[in-house]
Structures are given as C-alpha cells and as structure tokens.
Amino acid sequence: MTLQQFIDKHNGKYLEVAGSSSAKNQCVDLANAYIRDVLGLPIIEWTNAREFPFKAGDKYSFILNTPTGIPEPGDLLIWNNTTAGHIAIFIEGNARTFKSFDQNNPIGTPCHIQGHTFAGVSGWLRCKISNEPITQDLDIRLKILDENNIKTEGDLRSIIGASKELPSLREDKLNADKEIERLRHQVDQNKTDLKMESDANSALKSAHEDHLQSIGKAVGNGPDLPGILQHISLLASKADLADKYEKELGAVRNNNADLKAEIQRKNDAYTSLSLKLDSAGAEISKLKAVVGDWLNLAEVNEQTVLGALRGLTGPGISIWGGVVKYIKRLLKK
Secondary structure: OOHHHHHHHHOOOOOOOOOOOOOOOOHHHHHHHHHHHHHOOOOOOOOOHHHHHHHOOOOEEEEEOOOOOOOOOOOEEEEOOOOOOEEEEEEEEOOOEEEEEEOOOOOOOOOEEEEEEOOOEEEEEEEOOOHHHHHHHHHHHHHHHHHOOOOOHHHHHHHHHHHHHHHHHHHHHHHHHHHHHHHHHHHHHHHHHHHHHHHHHHHHHHHHHHHHHHHHHHHHHOOOHHHHHHHHHHHHHHHHHHHHHHHHHHHHHHHHHHHHHHHHHHHHHHHHHHHHHHHHHHHHHHHHHHOHHHHHOOOOOHHHHHHHHHHHHHHHHHHHHHHHHHHHHHHHO
C-alpha cells in the first residue's frame, strides 16, 4: 500500500490499532497503522507521540527540525509542545508551512488532511528503508503471483523445480533427435541394401531358369550325360547361393522391421520428452514472469514485504509468509 492509498482508504474515518494507547482513536493509532500497512514494520507499542523518537529503534532516523529543514512525504512529524505530544504523517510543504495526515487533532477528530506551521515540531522520523517504491513493486509482484494462481510456497517451488529440470529435458530431447536421425539413416541404408539383395536374387532366379532351359535342351538333344551333369552341378551351386542370398535377404528384412519398431519407440519417447519440455517451458514462462523481477530488487526487507502483503491479503498473510521467506532465501544464494 502506498501513502496515497493509505490516505484514500482512511480519510474521514477513525483508526484504532491495538497496543498503541489505552484511549481509542489517538494520533498514535494513525501513526502505527501507517507503520504497519505502508512501511511494513512492527508498530511502536505503548507510548505517547513525543516518545516515538526514543522507541522507534534503528529502522528510523530522527531528523531535528531546523529553520530550513523540510520533511519528505511519509515522514512522521513529532510535536513535543504538550505532555503527550502529537504525531502526524507529512504530505507536502515547504520550510514554513505544510500539510499532514492527522487524527485526534483537534481532539476527537477522525483522520483528515490538515495544514500546519512548524511551531512545536521537534523533528520527524524517517524510515531508513525506501518503502514506497519497494511497496509498489511488491504490489505488482503480488498481482503477478495472483494472476498465475500461485498461492503457496509449494506452488513456487514447483515452478523453480521445473526450471531446474528444463536443461536436462532439453539435453534429452537433443539426444532423442540425434538417435531418431541415426535410425532413419540406418533405415535408408537398409532399404538400399535390401534393393541390392533383391536385384541379386532376381539375377540368380534368371540364371536358374536359364540352366533349366539348358538342361532341357541337352536332354532333348540326346543322352549327353557329361553335359547334363555339368549343368546340374552348376545349377546346384547357383541354388546354394540363392538360398544364401534368400537367408541374408530375410535377415535384412527382419533387421529393418526391428529398426522400424525401434524408431516407433524413439518417436514415442520423443513425444513424451516434447510434452515434458512444453510443460517445463510453460512453467519457466511463469517463473520468468513471477520470480525474475524479484531478483532485481536492490533490497527486500521481510517486514516491508509482509507489510505489503498484509495490505493486500489481510488475514491470509500466513500463506504468503512462506513465499516471502523462500524468496529471501533465493536472493541470498
């Protein structure tokens, strides 16, 4: 939540923060609501306004009022001209006059914008953390998380896990592409070998037919036993060679069938890898949209993040707490 959003939300209304004062709707209630919801820091409990500088802790700087000093928007102005003092949120002004967001000044009034001089102002508290730009960034990040339906640390871990798996999936896909290409090349080679074997077998069959014709002519022309035996012997050797080629041809066909089955298995594995890669790619797109910009933040303070989350999610902060802590661990790596 930004300062302007805080003003728009509470202007004209009463604010009460537990632990701020025994009385209700005091100026310190407004200050603590601002500290909690905009700065994202713990409230400063059980103190009056003039004691805020002494109890604020090391997350704030106290700047003394001087004739030329001008607060910045969001600074907490401290008055010490009464017993309890007064505290308000600086909006705009110069070295003489300014406007602030007040409650209970005058006594009993709700939150409102009011003009002042610097009379009675002892100084102002300034948060050392650059709150508003970070808070605006958090608003954007939280919107991205919500749009991508990322509700828990587990959801975020799932996306990050997918990002770690992506290089392995890409390597598996590359290897699958190479293996499929190798198998396709082998199939093409087997097709060539098969054609050569088929041509050789056709030649053998043709030679076999020629010898049968020669034997028929020899028998028909007379009892030329030596010639017949010679043709039978040659025919037998050709038949043996034909059987050999027939067996080799069958082996090539079987091998080709095995290769086709292997290609089918590789294609199935390739399809599975592609689906995994697409899924991982989708998760990575989420990761880039969701997590990438977190890593560019110059400083992410846990309390600032939690404060912004409370402003957006209310009682559901326990769910976002895990996300915030996990993002902090990532940033430390």
